[in-house]
Amino acid sequence: MEKHLNIKDLNKVFNDPIHGHIELHPLLVKIIDTPQFQRLRNIKQLGGGYYVFPGASHNRFEHSIGVGHLAGELAKTLKLKQPELDISERDVLCVQIAGLCHDLGHGPFSHLFDGMFNPEADPEHKDWKHEDASLEMFDHLVLANGLAQEMERYGLILPTDLTFIKEMIKPLKSDDTEWLYEGRDENKSFLYEIVSNKQNGIDVDKFDYFARDCHHLGIRNNFDHQRFIMFARVCDVNGRKHICSRDKEVANLYDMFHTRNSLHRRAYQHRVTKSVEIMIKDALLKADHHILTKGSGGTTLCLSKAKTDMEVYTKLTDQVIERIFHPCSCSNEFTPSPLEEARMILQRIMSRDLYQFVGETKVCNQGWTGTKHLAQAFLVVTLDYGMKNKDPINTTYFYTKANPTEAFKIPREQVSKLLPVCFAEKILRVYCKNSASLRDAKFCFQRWCHENDFLTEVTLYSVRWQ
Incomplete structure (x- = not known):
């Protein structure tokens, strides 16, 4: 395999506005140069956000390349710093492919398709998500372009490595008791935390879209993913290996999740965007x-x-x-x-004749019977730290400079007394499809909120964006 990986002339250099000049393995380039991957050029990263934020013109194509790059950077850093982990070049290449292909299954306007359109258009399969399509599209990409032979030529072992790649694209939900994966043994468990981390949500997918989305939205990004990669280290936790951070980085990780929440509040769930x-x-x-x-x-x-x-x-x-x-x-x-x-x-x-924003109110899961009596367009927006109402740092492990092999958790009271107590909230928003009936819609919404004991802030301005 080494003879293929060391042929520098076959690697391709991409000039990315976020990560600078990045060099990709020739197998990754072959995947990029397929119709199944090229379609991502025509799928906006932020869906309808481009109609509100003029700079948000970036697509799933460049985001996927960025995630593939960062996945390789994190895997290579761990391989270099901890040779005892026995990370092979084959492992690194599989991780890069998973990062590159993790969003192959997105439909038109990204999350709009599987999150808003599909549940109403196909109620029998309302739980279908783009990750499901990513797995099918990856199989289709490999088969339609005859890439199985190319993968073997570059040292991958099929079908084991194909299984491993798909398991990283859509990880299984595990309770850390039984090892359910087939692509790699339990001693390589940390590799499953690089692309899509179900343990605590800290992964290279977020690293790229934080930086890329903030860049195109014109919003400052306070999280330094390069610093995280530099301090990342694998430690043994109850017989299973996890990616851990330095203890001094705990406040920065809280800032990362705050950045996620801020992006949702200011852009992804923006009133006009929705x-x-x-x-x-x-x-x-x-x-x-x-x-x-x-x-x-x-x-x-x-x-x-x-x-x-x-x-x-x-x-x-x-x-x-x-x-x-x-x-x-x-x-x-x-x-x-x-x-x-x-x-x-x-x-x-x-022509900017948009559905008009009527009002919004915070709702709770208990005691809410829905909006059957509201004859308007409505949606429930969820703002959280990525793990519903759980503190993601509670499932994050750290190590100290003095003892880099021992992993431990840091109680929130030792971090700061200013941390949030609640990590999720749901907001019900109502829109009026006909501006002529906006006044009546606001009155009905206020009355509905009063009858259901919900507080409301009904704005008096239009959602028309200037």
């Missing part, structure tokens, strides 16, 4: 059965069923709105009414 995304979702729902794509075996599938055929799904990107705006005119048939309604909704977005 208004735009509800409108895109409504347009996709109306166009669902009228935008058909031919897939494998000559089958033709609608938008909500495209996820069942990766050949169809490969053709499904943000450009679907262009198909709604400009339906096929090769026949003399009239445009179906639902498709025309979808086009009108999208036209409203372009």
Whole structure:
């Protein structure tokens, strides 16, 4: 394998605005140069956020390359500093591939597709997530482009390493008792914490999108992922190896999760962003059965069923709105009414005639019966530190300079008395689809909140963005 990895002429250098000049293994380049990966160029990283933040024009393509790069950097750092971990070049390459391919399954407008459109369009599969499609798309990518032979040529062992890569893309939920993975033995457990860390949420996926999203949004990023990688170390915890941080980094990690919460509050869950995304979702729902794509075996599938055929799904990107705006005119048939309604909704977005923000109120899980009596568009926004209402640092291990092999947890009272007590909140937001009835909608919402003992702040300004 070494003879392949040391051929520098085959590596490719990418000039990334976030990480600078990064060098990628030739196998990663072969994966990038496939239709299944190239489709990510046409899927916005922040979904409808681009219609609110003009700088947020970046796509899943560059984010995926960044995650692949950082995954390799963290794996290589651990390999260099702790040779006793027996991290092989094959391990590093698998980790890089997992980072590169972790978002292959995103649909149009990223989380809008699996988080908003799919549950309404396909209720029977409402729990389907883009990670499920990432696994299927990865298999499809390898098969359709004949990459299995290339992977073996660069030293990977199939099918074991394919299993390992997919397990890192979508890790299993484990309680640290029984080892459920097949790609690697338990002594390599720490490798599963690099790309998607189910232990505490500290992973290179977040490192890249924190830096990249802040850069394009014009928001300051206070977390230094390079410092985390520098101080990362693997320690044994109850017979299982975990990636640990220096004890002095605990406050910085709290800052990282605060940055995540801030990005959600200021950008991802921005009131106008969600208004735009509800409108895109409504347009996709109306166009669902009228935008058909031919897939494998000559089958033709609608938008909500495209996820069942990766050949169809490969053709499904943000450009679907262009198909709604400009339906096929090769026949003399009239445009179906639902498709025309979808086009009108999208036209409203372009002319900034958005759904109007009515109001919002904080809700709790107990005693809330929903919004059946609110005849408006509504959604529940969740703001947290990434692990629902749990403190992610409670499942994070640290080590000291004096004893770098012993892992331990740091009680929150030893960190600061200013830390949050609650780590999650839910906010119910209501939007009015017809601006002519905005005043009545606000009155109804206030009355509904009063009847259900919810506090509300009803704004008097429009969501129209200037």
